[in-house]
Amino acid sequence: MPSDSLRVGVLTGGGDCPGINAALRAVTKSLTLQHDAEVLGFLDGFRGVVDRNVEPLHYRDVSGILTRGGTILGASNKADPFNYLPRGGADVSAQVMRTYRTLDLDALVAIGGDGTMSIAHRLTDLGVDIVGVPKTIDNDLVGTDRTVGFDTAVSTATDAIDRIHTTAQSHHRVMIVETMGRYSGWIALHAGVASGTDVILLPEIEYEVETVADVCRDRERSGQRFTIVAVAEGARRKEGDYVVQERGDEYTDSIRLGGISRVLADQLREHLDTSIRTTVLGHMQRGGSPTAYDRTLATTLGTRAATLVAEGTTGVMVAVQNDAFTQVPLDEIAGKTRTVPLDDPLIASGLDVGTSFGVAVSDLSEAASHSKPASPIQP
Ligand SMILES: Nc1ncnc2c1ncn2[C@@H]1O[C@H](COP(=O)(O)OP(=O)(O)OP(=O)(O)O)[C@@H](O)[C@H]1O
Numbered sequence: 001m002p003s004d005s006l007r008v009g010v011l012t013g014g015g016d017c018p019g020i021n022a023a024l025r026a027v028t029k030s031l032t033l034q035h036d037a038e039v040l041g042f043l044d045g046f047r048g049v050v051d052r053n054v055e056p057l058h059y060r061d062v063s064g065i066l067t068r069g070g071t072i073l074g075a076s077n078k079a080d081p082f083n084y085l086p087r088g089g090a091d092v093s094a095q096v097m098r099t100y101r102t103l104d105l106d107a108l109v110a111i112g113g114d115g116t117m118s119i120a121h122r123l124t125d126l127g128v129d130i131v132g133v134p135k136t137i138d139n140d141l142v143g144t145d146r147t148v149g150f151d152t153a154v155s156t157a158t159d160a161i162d163r164i165h166t167t168a169q170s171h172h173r174v175m176i177v178e179t180m181g182r183y184s185g186w187i188a189l190h191a192g193v194a195s196g197t198d199v200i201l202l203p204e205i206e207y208e209v210e211t212v213a214d215v216c217r218d219r220e221r222s223g224q225r226f227t228i229v230a231v232a233e234g235a236r237r238k239e240g241d242y243v244v245q246e247r248g249d250e251y252t253d254s255i256r257l258g259g260i261s262r263v264l265a266d267q268l269r270e271h272l273d274t275s276i277r278t279t280v281l282g283h284m285q286r287g288g289s290p291t292a293y294d295r296t297l298a299t300t301l302g303t304r305a306a307t308l309v310a311e312g313t314t315g316v317m318v319a320v321q322n323d324a325f326t327q328v329p330l331d332e333i334a335g336k337t338r339t340v341p342l343d344d345p346l347i348a349s350g351l352d353v354g355t356s357f358g359v360a361v362s363d364l365s366e367a368a369s370h371s372k373p374a375s376p377i378q379p
């Protein structure tokens with residue numbers, strides 16, 4: 001169906017998060033209002049591209065979704081066209097190319113996380129013109145300081161830990177709160193510092209059980225008869241393994257992390273008589289209305305993606321670096337994970353206010369001085 005006007009497909013890949021709808025609204029409104037483009041929305045991420053399950057997106061379709069969590073298009077984290085799980089892991093990228101050409105698309109906007117950007121990069125090599133928009137509560141995409149959804153997840157986790165605080169205090173307990181984030185500890189670090197937790201355990205710093213137990217004991221001795229621990233789902237004890245909730249080809253990465261809070265509780269019980277309770281925040285962190293920050297970030301990144309598509313700059317992801325907006329080539333992002341660097345200023349500030357990161361401060365300072373830039377993690 002040839003057409004003179006710009007035709008752009010848009011999809012939302014990977015796990016959902018607050019602010020995706022705000023980005024979708026920005027992309028669609030900007031393309032239709034400023035560039036007179038036609039916008040087509042694929043349903044359920046790349047699944048919709050493979051199955052050609054697509055709907056036109058008009059201005060009115062994205063009116064009123066700025067504040068709404070989730071994604072009106074639906075998402076899938078099992079629809080990698082190069083390893084298409086609904087068809088036993090087959091390579092169905094040729095089907096993606098057929099859809100792209102049959103619909104006569106000029107470009108595709110992919111709103112997603114690291115997995116989506118890796119797929120986008122491979123499709124770029126096949127001739128698809130793609131612009132990525134970074135979203136994920138995990139904040140683990142390289143090339144951008146912030147991803148849409150992270151700020152809201154941190155707010156939700158902070159609010160939850162604040163609530164845990166009062167019951168911990170009343171019952172003189174050790175309370176362990178488990179956050180999401182896969183192999184990076186951004187949510188635990190930010191929510192932990194924001195809520196003043198006593199211990200923050202990150203995937204980037206393998207913890208020592210004895211050090212965590214010492215913090216609880218020292219607090220009790222000094223009259224503070226409760227301790228709050230924020231633990232990222234990807235955290236593990238020194239020389240220990242990741243705690244995996246489920247394994248299977250149907251899961252992203254073949255591994256679904258989860259359960260470290262209960263493992264840690266059992267480890268601490270070997271050292272403490274104190275009552276210990278655990279809370280897994282889980283998918284609650286992915287829900288709710290986006291914060292003002294996530295709404296403005298999504299709107300800025302979404303409109304910039306539309307502008308890039310209109311001027312023909314593709315093969316990039318829009319990004320924010322040092323408070324300035326920019327774009328990064330997809331080949332610099334694909335297959336990488338942005339972990340928390342040990343010299344992150346928030347770790348230093350946490351240490352300054354007496355927060356433990358589960359290891360001796362001297363060990364941490366030593367490691368920070370040798371810390372390398374973020375690199376891909378092979379679990
Ligand atoms: N390095 C990679 N290269 C190619 N495909 C990948 C890679 N990492 C993940 N994928 C695939 O990308 C798809 C989406 O990945 P994932 O579920 O991680 O979503 P995402 O876009 O990264 O968003 P989020 O991490 O926020 O959920 C999955 O099908 C996954 O198998």
Ligand SMILES: O=P(O)(O)OC[C@H]1O[C@](O)(CO)[C@@H](O)[C@@H]1O
Pocket residue numbers: 015077113136137138180181182233252256257286
């Ligand atoms: O949607 P699922 O398969 O439960 O995935 C959960 C994972 O997705 C995320 O919510 C976002 O990547 C991670 O923090 C978490 O480990």
Ligand SMILES: [Mg+2]
Pocket residue numbers: 014113114115116136
């Ligand atoms: Mg991912």
